[in-house]
Amino acid sequence: MNLMETIKRPTLHEELVERLRNLVVEDALKPGEKVPEKELCESFGVSRTPLREALKVLASEGFVVLHANRGARVAEVTREELENTFPVIAALEQLAGEQACNYLDPEELAAIEGRHAEMLAAYAARDRQEYFHANQDIHQALIRAARNPILENHHKLLAARVRRARFMANLSEDRWAQAIAEHESMMEKLRQRDGKALGRIMKRHMMNKHAAHMKALDAVDPASGDTPDP
Amino acid sequence: MNLMETIKRPTLHEELVERLRNLVVEDALKPGEKVPEKELCESFGVSRTPLREALKVLASEGFVVLHANRGARVAEVTREELENTFPVIAALEQLAGEQACNYLDPEELAAIEGRHAEMLAAYAARDRQEYFHANQDIHQALIRAARNPILENHHKLLAARVRRARFMANLSEDRWAQAIAEHESMMEKLRQRDGKALGRIMKRHMMNKHAAHMKALDAVDPASGDTPDP
DNA sequence: AAACGTAATTATGAATTCATAACTCAGTCA
């Protein structure tokens, strides 16, 4: 028989992990904020047990921090964390780029080409929202093309952590243009199925993003953690 | 004041995550086996709540698999998982190697030299147990030298998953000699603080380990998942 | 005897309860 791999019926805690992680990544729960266990239980209509289970896994993923007998707080997005996270993502993207070219099928390439075109359109229209979405989809598709769920999983978690920082650093015009150029090169190498080159470009692309983020952070908060004085 | 960073009093679920993960990695809980919730509660002297919390995070780490209404089973170590995991570890080790040379201080180098010597002694004495431990310590120290907790954390999790496979593949004499040679090169590059070269070697070292594991697996189970016939 | 159906049992997910640590905020004293 076997109509489906496994019936998709998520348990409460699985559902909650997804939802809470989104709240954190989408900045609905602000860094440093105490996670309001009670409120969330009521608004989700669940008891504390599954919610606390979800918080435990979110903590292991680094989205919240647990303090014994003092509950959970949303993890801060620190400069140090970004400094550490980007290089790891870059390494994973490099690997993904190398592997993607081995397995990519025509439909996948077509889908990526399409999204790439939409991203260019969003750039032309200066539509940051749509640009981010298209950009994210492209990276995700490239990672997926590597056919490595372990890689995909770790990348997804790290990418989510970095995505939280988009509220801190606004894309500069220069960086935006540079990113577009990098994506053009990526598409070129992808069409040629040149994995090594694609990997190198994706790594550099990510390290440039890293640099841009750090520069933007410097502009806002030069002393890296000092309290800003107004 | 501040005598300690933070008082080290792990909550039950944290303690349980560590202990259960060790049981899985050390093969006390066998792949595919149902995790005996009740038994473990009794033997650890805790209620189901913290134990189940621990299982949730172990599941997110990939050490157990949860089936709704059907409890937890120890994750299988499949060929496919190994095929996927090794390249990711290799990518992380490459990054670690590159970074380690930037920050390594003399005491750290001395400690690694010491452990390296002990590893050579274990090799000479054909002491697999001690060899594995020294080897593991060296890799861990190199990762730590990169001063990147994110990298360290992800590497630790992946390394633990692969460590489970050591029961499946016995180190061949050839591979052992090759691994020793690779470690000699690593030490050389480390002394020279040649990060790029160290990274390359560590990556290759890991991919060679990967190949050795796969070869050993082939010898035991050529059809990759078929039931072996005796 | 094999296959099916059904009742009893067990195991699991989730809610609830409970003991205690942490926090709040008057009241006290320097």
Add this chain to the structure above:
DNA sequence: TGACTGAGTTATGAATTCATAATTACGTTT
């Protein structure tokens, strides 16, 4: 005024309870 104290309140970690899905055991039918 401002720091300290301690009762009262709240929040948290963990145990327990509860409803139900899954499994097992057993009987029935062919």
